[in-house]
Amino acid sequence: MSGSNSSSLFPGFFILNGVPGLEAAHIWISLPFCFMYIIAVMGNCGLIYLIIHEEALHRPMYYFLALLSFTDISWCTTTIPKMLCIFWFNLKEIGFNACLAQMFFVHMLTGMESGMLMLMALDRYVAICYPLRYATILTNPVIAKAGFATLMRCVMLIIPFSLLTKQLPYCRGNFIPHTYCDHMSVAKVSCGKVKVNTVYGLLAALLIGGFDIFCISVSYTMILRAVVSLSSADARHKAFSTCTSHICAIVITYGPALFSIFTHRFGGKNIPHHVHIIIANLYLMLPPTLNPIVYGVKTRQIQEGVFKLFFRKENILVMK
Numbered sequence: 458m459s460g461s462n463s464s465s466l467f468p469g470f471f472i473l474n475g476v477p478g479l480e481a482a483h484i485w486i487s488l489p490f491c492f493m494y495i496i497a498v499m500g501n502c503g504l505i506y507l508i509i510h511e512e513a514l515h516r517p518m519y520y521f522l523a524l525l526s527f528t529d530i531s532w533c534t535t536t537i538p539k540m541l542c543i544f545w546f547n548l549k550e551i552g553f554n555a556c557l558a559q560m561f562f563v564h565m566l567t568g569m570e571s572g573m574l575m576l577m578a579l580d581r582y583v584a585i586c587y588p589l590r591y592a593t594i595l596t597n598p599v600i601a602k603a604g605f606a607t608l609m610r611c612v613m614l615i616i617p618f619s620l621l622t623k624q625l626p627y628c629r630g631n632f633i634p635h636t637y638c639d640h641m642s643v644a645k646v647s648c649g650k651v652k653v654n655t656v657y658g659l660l661a662a663l664l665i666g667g668f669d670i671f672c673i674s675v676s677y678t679m680i681l682r683a684v685v686s687l688s689s690a691d692a693r694h695k696a697f698s699t700c701t702s703h704i705c706a707i708v709i710t711y712g713p714a715l716f717s718i719f720t721h722r723f724g725g726k727n728i729p730h731h732v733h734i735i736i737a738n739l740y741l742m743l744p745p746t747l748n749p750i751v752y753g754v755k756t757r758q759i760q761e762g763v764f765k766l767f768f769r770k771e772n773i774l775v776m777k
Contacts, residue, residue, distance in 0.1 A: 468631040470550045471643070475543045477634045478731045487544035490738065493746040494537045500749030501526035504759070511762040517595035518580050522752060524604050525573040525706075529745035532566040535559055536637040536741055543636060556638040557619040563741070564618055564640060568611035568665040570744060574707055575669035576603055581700050582676040586683045614661045621657060625649040634730065636738055666714075673707065702755040709747050713740040 475483055508514045508523045539559070542548040551559070584591050618640045625647035635642040640658055644651040680700065687693045717736045720728050753759055 466626040466628055468553055468627050470552050471556050471631045471633050471638070471646070472549045473539070473543055473551055473636060473638070474549065474632060474634050475540070475636055476731045476734045478729065483544040486735070487541055490537060490742060491541060493742045494533055494541075497533050497742065497745035497749075498530055500753075501530045501745060504749050504752065507759065507762050507766060511765065514758060514762055517591075517600055518577070518584070519758075520597075520600050521573060521577045521580055521604075525570070525577065525748065528566055528569045528573055529748055531562070532570060533742055533745045535562045535566060536738070540636040540738065551638065556633075556643060557623060560622065560638040560640055560643060561615055561619050563637060564661075565611045565615040567741075568615060568661075569608060570710060571666050571669040572607035572611060573604075574703070574710060575672045576607060577703050577706075578673040578676040581703055582680055584699065585680050585696050611665065614664055617657060618654075618661070621654050622647075625651065625654075635734055639737065670711070677704075702752045705751045705755065706744070706748050709751070710744045713743055 474480075476486060479486065504526045505523050508519045536559070539551065580595060583594050587594065622640065622643050625644060626649045627646055628648040629646055631646065633642055633646055641651075641654065644654045677700075680697075684693050684696045687696065713736065717733070717740050720733060720736065753763070
C-alpha cells in the first residue's frame, strides 16, 4: 500500500512526517532532543537508584518522586526514539496498531504525570498540616493504593481514545503531520466525523488534568493558610521550602501544556504548524529533563544522598 493510497478505509500503516516545513533542519532539531532525552533517562534513573538504595530517602515524598521519575522515563521513551528514527534515518512508517498503542501510552502517561503531581501535592499538604500524623496517614500500602488508583484512572479514561480512533474511516490517506501519534492528529486524518473524539478528548482532559489542578490548588491553599499561621519566620520559611521543588515541577509540567492548549485554541491560524509540533515535543521532554535537576538542586536530602553514595564508593575503591 502506498503512502498516498486514499482508497483504503483502514490503512496498514501511517506516515509520520516529522516537523512539516522544516524537513531540511530535521538533523539540527534532533540534536537538542537527543541531548535532553539522554539527560532525562540518566537523571531519572539516577534518582530512582538513589531513592531505592538510600535508607534516609525511604519516605512517602521520595516514593512519590520515584514514581514520578519512572513515569517521566516511560513518557519520553514512548515518542523520542521514534522521532529520532524519523529525523536520522527517514523511518517514517508506523503500523496502524503500533500508532494506536503509542497514542494510548502518550496520553495515559501524560495523565500519570499529572496524577503524580497531584499526589505529591497531597503529600505536602499532609506533611505540613498534619506533621505528627504524617507517617501514620501515608503508609506504604496507602502510597501503593494511591499510585495504582491513579494508574487505573488514566488507563480507563484513555482506552476509549484508541477505540474511537480505530472505528474512523481513513480515506484521506495516511500522512500524519506530526512526530508521534497524537489522538487528534490521527483523528484529523480521517474522513469521518470526529466530533465524538473531540468532545471525549476534552472530557478526559477535564477529568484528569482539571481534577488534578483543582486538588493541587486546594492543597496549596490549605498549605498557605497553615504556613501563614506559624508564629516563627524561620518555621514558615522551612515549611514552605519543602514545597519549592514540587512547585517548580508543577510549573514545568503545566506551563508548556497550557501554552500548547492556548496556542491551538486561539492562535491556530497565526502560529505556523511546525511551531505547534515543536511545542508539543517540548511539552513531552521538558518535565522529564528538568525534574531530576530541580529536585537535585532544591532538595537537601537528595544532595546528601548523592554525596553519601559517591563518598561510599570512593571509600570502597580506596580500601581495594
